[in-house]
Amino acid sequence: MKANSSSIQTSKLINPSITFTRPVRSRPSVTNKSPITLREGECLSWAAVGKTANEIAAVLNISEHTVHFHTKNAIKKLNASNKTHAVVIAILAKYITVK
Numbered sequence: 001m002k003a004n005s006s007s008i009q010t011s012k013l014i015n016p017s018i019t020f021t022r023p024v025r026s027r028p029s030v031t032n033k034s035p036i037t038l039r040e041g042e043c044l045s046w047a048a049v050g051k052t053a054n055e056i057a058a059v060l061n062i063s064e065h066t067v068h069f070h071t072k073n074a075i076k077k078l079n080a081s082n083k084t085h086a087v088v089i090a091i092l093a094k095y096i097t098v099k
Contacts, residue, residue, distance in 0.1 A: 034095035040074035041096045043067050048087045048098045 034041060039060075046056040053071070057064040071083055078095075080086035090096045 034090075034093075035077045036074045036090065036095055037070070040070045040077070041090065043070040044074050044083075044087050044090050045096045045098055047071065047083055048091065048096070 036044070042060060043056055046059060051059065053064050053067045056067045060067070071086070074080075074090070075083060075086045078086045078089045080089055087096075091098060
């Protein structure tokens with residue numbers, strides 16, 4: 001038992017302040033025929049459920065700037081006027097699914 005408690009203590013020392021949280025929702029999916037990338041689809045899917053760019057960045061473990069980059073690319077690829085329009089196009093075309 002001592003070996004187990006030592007390994008537990010060691011793992012605590014290695015990552016004492018790192019905590020990972022995962023979203024409650026399952027990971028959004030992007031179809032194979034989609035003109036948008038998986039990451040662009042993830043950003044749009046999270047936006048569809050009301051997440052801000054800052055919240056999406058935290059969920060995907062990327063910067064807020066990168067979220068804006070992926071969102072803007074998706075908007076261009078879908079010929080949308082804005083993020084909301086891109087979300088609607090992606091959902092109606094079944095490029096993304098939102099649960």
